[in-house]
Amino acid sequence: MSTFARLAVAAVFCALPLAPALAAGPKLSPVGSWQSDDGQARVRVTMCGDGTQLCAQLVGLSGGARTPKNLRLLNSYVVQGAQRADDNVWEGMVRFNGTTATGHITLVSARQISVSGCQLGMCRTMQFNRVSGRGTAAPSVTAAAQPLPQMAPRTVGLTLSE
Numbered sequence: 001m002s003t004f005a006r007l008a009v010a011a012v013f014c015a016l017p018l019a020p021a022l023a024a025g026p027k028l029s030p031v032g033s034w035q036s037d038d039g040q041a042r043v044r045v046t047m048c049g050d051g052t053q054l055c056a057q058l059v060g061l062s063g064g065a066r067t068p069k070n071l072r073l074l075n076s077y078v079v080q081g082a083q084r085a086d087d088n089v090w091e092g093m094v095r096f097n098g099t100t101a102t103g104h105i106t107l108v109s110a111r112q113i114s115v116s117g118c119q120l121g122m123c124r125t126m127q128f129n130r131v132s133g134r135g136t137a138a139p140s141v142t143a144a145a146q147p148l149p150q151m152a153p154r155t156v157g158l159t160l161s162e
Contacts, residue, residue, distance in 0.1 A: 028088060030054060030107045034128035040065035043078065043128065045105070045113070054082040054090045054105055056115070079105060079115070 034056075035042045042060030047053065056079035061070055073095060082092030082105055094103030094117035103117035108127075116125040 028107050028110050030088075030090075030105060030113055033059070033131040034113055035060075035131050036065075037127045037129065038065075039063070041070075041126075041128075042131065045079075049081050052084060054092070055080050056105070079103070 030045045031047060033042065033044050040061065040063045041058065043056045044059050045054060045056045048055035055077050058070075058073050058076060058078045061074055078095040079092055082090035082103075085091040085104065088107035090105045092103065092105075093100055094105075094115060095101075099119065101117035101119035103115065106114040106116070108114055111130045113128045113130075114125055115128065116123060118124075
């Protein structure tokens with residue numbers, strides 16, 4: 001085997017451990033502003049708590065979403081302290097239509113998130129599209145961390161309608 005061929009083989013073997021890191025590219029971040037598929041709700045997602053948790057604040061309502069129950073939630077946190085459960089998935093408490101349920105935020109792509117909540121076997125999922133914010137670079141933990149908002153504990157029933 002020629003010297004060039006041996007160097008080429010050695011270079012390939014040395015580069016193999018780097019392949020997964022290079023293929024993964026930059027981490028996606030859910031931080032930013034998002035609007036529901038129907039355009040009736042807007043949320044702002046931030047890192048909170050120790051900088052690894054997600055919070056989402058309901059910042060806009062329009063059309064049929066402007067119900068008395070939803071208007072009471074305007075400018076409040078509808079997701080608080082969601083912990084990373086998997087790659088691009090956070091788990092925590094989610095509020096839908098004035099009720100609280102265990103839920104997930106899934107970063108589907110740089111441009112879309114899915115928010116789902118289930119309580120007593122009934123589930124609901126909403127899709128949101130990015131309006132603004134970071135699509136590719138994960139935010140710095142220290143720069144993005146905000147105090148974790150407090151939610152008063154309460155017992156609620158869940159009624160879902162489409």
